[in-house]
Amino acid sequence: MTLFDCAINQQVKVLGIEGDTPVRKRLIDMGITTNTVIHIKKIAPLGDPIEIHLRGYELSLRKDEAKKIKVEVVA
Amino acid sequence: MKHTVALVGNPNSGKTTLFNQLTGSKQHVGNWPGVTIEKKVGQFTYEEHEITLVDLPGIYSMSPYSIEEVVSRDYIMDEHPDLLINIVDGTNLERNLYLSMQLKELGLPMVIAVNMMDELQQKEIELNIAQLSKELNTPVVPISARNGEGMNELVHSLLHNTNSSTYIYDVQTENILSRIQTLVEETRHDHTHDKFYAFKLLENDELIKKNLNFNETQLNELHSIQRDFCVLKNQKDIDMAVADTRYMEIERIVSHSLCRPCIAQMKSGSDRIDSLLTHKYLGIPMFFVILFVIFMITFGPLGSTLQGFLETGIEMFGEWSTVSLLGLGASDWAINLVTTVIGGVGSVISFMPQIMLLFLFLSLLEDSGYMSRAAFLMDRLLRKIGLNGKAFIPMLMGFGCTVPAVMATRVLENEKDRKMTMLLTPFMSCGARLPVYALFAGVFFPTSAGIAIFSMYVLGIVVAIICGLILRKTVFKGDGSTFILELPPYRFPSFKNTMMHMWEKAKGFLTKAGTIIFSMTVLLWFLTNFSFTLQMVEDPSMSILGNIGQAIAWIFTPLGFGNWQSVISLLSGFIAKESVVSSMAVVYGVGTNAGLETVLSQVFTHASAISFMVFTLLYSPCMAAVATVKSESGSWKFTLQSILFQTGVAYIVAFIAFNLLRIFI
Numbered sequence: 046m047t048l049f050d051c052a053i054n055q056q057v058k059v060l061g062i063e064g065d066t067p068v069r070k071r072l073i074d075m076g077i078t079t080n081t082v083i084h085i086k087k088i089a090p091l092g093d094p095i096e097i098h099l100r101g102y103e104l105s106l107r108k109d110e111a112k113k114i115k116v117e118v119v120a
Numbered sequence: 121m122k123h124t125v126a127l128v129g130n131p132n133s134g135k136t137t138l139f140n141q142l143t144g145s146k147q148h149v150g151n152w153p154g155v156t157i158e159k160k161v162g163q164f165t166y167e168e169h170e171i172t173l174v175d176l177p178g179i180y181s182m183s184p185y186s187i188e189e190v191v192s193r194d195y196i197m198d199e200h201p202d203l204l205i206n207i208v209d210g211t212n213l214e215r216n217l218y219l220s221m222q223l224k225e226l227g228l229p230m231v232i233a234v235n236m237m238d239e240l241q242q243k244e245i246e247l248n249i250a251q252l253s254k255e256l257n258t259p260v261v262p263i264s265a266r267n268g269e270g271m272n273e274l275v276h277s278l279l280h281n282t283n284s285s286t287y288i289y290d291v292q293t294e295n296i297l298s299r300i301q302t303l304v305e306e307t308r309h310d311h312t313h314d315k316f317y318a319f320k321l322l323e324n325d326e327l328i329k330k331n332l333n334f335n336e337t338q339l340n341e342l343h344s345i346q347r348d349f350c351v352l353k354n355q356k357d358i359d360m361a362v363a364d365t366r367y368m369e370i371e372r373i374v375s376h377s378l379c380r381p382c383i384a385q386m387k388s389g390s391d392r393i394d395s396l397l398t399h400k401y402l403g404i405p406m407f408f409v410i411l412f413v414i415f416m417i418t419f420g421p422l423g424s425t426l427q428g429f430l431e432t433g434i435e436m437f438g439e440w441s442t443v444s445l446l447g448l449g450a451s452d453w454a455i456n457l458v459t460t461v462i463g464g465v466g467s468v469i470s471f472m473p474q475i476m477l478l479f480l481f482l483s484l485l486e487d488s489g490y491m492s493r494a495a496f497l498m499d500r501l502l503r504k505i506g507l508n509g510k511a512f513i514p515m516l517m518g519f520g521c522t523v524p525a526v527m528a529t530r531v532l533e534n535e536k537d538r539k540m541t542m543l544l545t546p547f548m549s550c551g552a553r554l555p556v557y558a559l560f561a562g563v564f565f566p567t568s569a570g571i572a573i574f575s576m577y578v579l580g581i582v583v584a585i586i587c588g589l590i591l592r593k594t595v596f597k598g599d600g601s602t603f604i605l606e607l608p609p610y611r612f613p614s615f616k617n618t619m620m621h622m623w624e625k626a627k628g629f630l631t632k633a634g635t636i637i638f639s640m641t642v643l644l645w646f647l648t649n650f651s652f653t654l655q656m657v658e659d660p661s662m663s664i665l666g667n668i669g670q671a672i673a674w675i676f677t678p679l680g681f682g683n684w685q686s687v688i689s690l691l692s693g694f695i696a697k698e699s700v701v702s703s704m705a706v707v708y709g710v711g712t713n714a715g716l717e718t719v720l721s722q723v724f725t726h727a728s729a730i731s732f733m734v735f736t737l738l739y740s741p742c743m744a745a746v747a748t749v750k751s752e753s754g755s756w757k758f759t760l761q762s763i764l765f766q767t768g769v770a771y772i773v774a775f776i777a778f779n780l781l782r783i784f785i
Contacts, residue, residue, distance in 0.1 A: 061356065061360065062360070065357075067185055068602045068604070069359070070183060070185065070359050071180075071183075071185050071604055072604065073359050073360055073363045074180055074181040074183060074185070074218065074363060075180060075215065075604065075606075076214065076215050076218065076367060078360060078363050078364045078367050079355065079360060079364055081367075087394075087398060089398070089403075089496055089497060089499065089500060090398070090399070090400050090401070090403045090404050090497060091404075091497070091499075091500035091501060092500060093499065093500045093503075094496060094499050094500070094509065094603055096398075096496065096607060100212075100214040100215050101211070101212055101213070101214055101215075102212045102214075102215055102606065102608075103390075103606070103607040103608075103609075104604065104605070104606055104607065105492070105495075105496045105499075105509075105603070105604070105605045105606075105607050106603060106604050106605075107499070107602065107603050109602075110602065110603075110604070
């Protein structure tokens with residue numbers, strides 16, 4: 046499953062990020078690394094982008110990026 | 121003792137506030153060579169030390185993802201600052217320390233300033249500074265840049281720090297790094313920053329690889345080390361493996377130094393504000409309410425009252441000068457020249473209050489954290505026209521001045537996005553165009569001037585949207601744009617910062633008014649008072665400019681203002697938009713605003729007045745903005761294309777507006 050499939054406030058663990066682009070590198074640098082626990086906080090009023098919470102701060106990214114972030118539900 | 125100190129930190133970490141606290145008013149704003157990223161350098165003294173503080177652009181990491189990162193990296197690597205201050209946001213330690221770990225790899229004497237200590241205290245979060253310092257093997261100083269707390273301690277610790285050791289990772293990682301370091305030592309003679317090079321090579325950093333000029337064998341060796349590292353870290357690729365290694369260390373360090381009581385689970389203040397400002401239904405209406413309030417205050421009663429005061433003052437000064445000059449027995453032409461200059465420069469200075477108010481609000485939006493929410497709200501909409509939510513920031517600044525707006529396009533990483541935004545930003549009506557609308561609306565729509573002016577701003581937005589759609593389908597095909605933006609907590613902007621920011625902009629505007637417009641007014645006075653044979657002429661239409669204007673005025677006849685006076689004011693508007701009105705006063709030979717209003721009401725019709733306003737709104741931005749576009753895009757071709765594009769659009773829209781209005785009014 047990907048971050049895109051997650052419900053709001055559902056805690057998930059990052060498994061990896063697909064692709065091989067500078068965008069991927071930036072997402073990793075911003076702290077989306079394997080085993081990081083993240084959750085979606087909010088979806089923008091117009092349906093995109095989304096706001097996620099990780100490592101004690103808030104980051105906004107588009108659903109297209111969220112589709113590339115592989116996650117699993119935290120038990 | 122003299123020292124050069126570089127200040128490095130994440131965006132939103134309070135870097136500018138710290139810089140202002142340390143250097144006060146002793147700062148110099150310039151540009152980094154080759155790019156138009158603002159370079160701030162400030163001086164201060166501490167005991168017998170003279171310190172030059174260089175403010176590096178706010179960055180998240182040392183990878184060359186954005187121009188800012190390249191600038192910061194090049195500065196640290198090539199200019200060899202003596203000392204580093206790394207400012208980190210104490211309320212957001214994990215991500216902030218990611219940059220600190222990379223800076224540690226450089227092996228430069230560094231002090232970490234943990235900012236926002238006041239916020240930590242408020243949230244009852246205890247941070248063990250001594251532990252953090254021990255773990256990072258770096259001096260750590262708690263500060264609150266906003267309240268000026270910890271400044272002396274920071275500088276003291278900075279100057280007495282001789283610790284330039286690098287961070288020691290786990291044994292496996294260190295082994296890998298030393299294997300790469302052997303490779304680095306083969307090609308580099310200078311052994312500073314070796315560990316940084318090793319780490320960057322491990323990350324497969326293309327710039328560093330190119331820089332070192334490795335041969336085939338060395339490259340193969342590097343790649344095999346990278347593969348070993350991935351296996352060790354149980355990761356599929358090197359980017360993730362390296363970042364994961366750093367973040368693992370950080371998590372360990374933070375968990376040892378931070379004891380956070382359960383209240384961390386409580387809803388923070390920011391969340392409460394956001395539940396309104398980015399609310400599903402209320403978010404966007406609130407956004408427009410905020411914009412509307414800013415507009416009303418800037419261009420409504422407060423702004424115009426202040427402007428009125430200045431205008432009266434300048435008029436009195438003009439009269440006083442005339443009287444004094446007469447008293448001194450000056451000749452008519454000299455008096456004429458002086459009053460023209462006072463009138464021309466004065467009409468621009470009278471817009472100071474509004475420009476200052478506008479920049480005050482823009483800086484409040486930026487410093488409070490709302491600007492990134494605006495981008496979050498507008499991304500979907502802007503993406504429809506092929507732009508990125510971040511483009512909203514330059515677009516919004518465009519209402520103040522196109523120059524900083526074009527500079528602000530560098531928040532966009534994607535080249536296509538940047539160029540699109542640079543092309544469309546000038547359609548956001550800048551502050552300097554306001555005098556033109558104010559003048560014409562006052563004459564032709566005295567009862568509904570506000571609506572007339574507001575519709576100009578709306579028209580600019582509509583034209584930008586239409587052009588955006590067209591450009592995305594033609595010139596800038598394909599997607600490409602991305603949006604990764606931090607939403608920092610809402611913070612109360614610091615009074616000092618806001619004032620300094622506003623003053624900086626106001627000063628920039630004043631210098632422009634004082635120099636370009638002064639010389640423009642003198643030049644225009646000459647061109648309108650002398651003929652080609654350098655004879656002084658009574659009738660301005662016989663003057664040099666009158667002749668040029670007459671020669672090309674026919675081009676504007678289909679737009680309803682094919683008279684040379686309008687053409688000349690538009691030409692001078694290219695030098696600076698502020699001077700459209702003042703040069704109109706000059707070419708019509710009237711000294712006062714009232715006189716100009718009378719003339720205009722005779723020359724223009726309602727339709728041609730609107731057409732003129734529309735043309736002014738959309739045609740090529742001023743010289744300064746064009747120069748900024750050139751330096752930001754690095755291409756004269758693109759710059760010329762953008763001028764032609766905007767002027768072409770202006771011509772078409774003004775033509776449509778004039779002819780439609782002629783039928784209906």
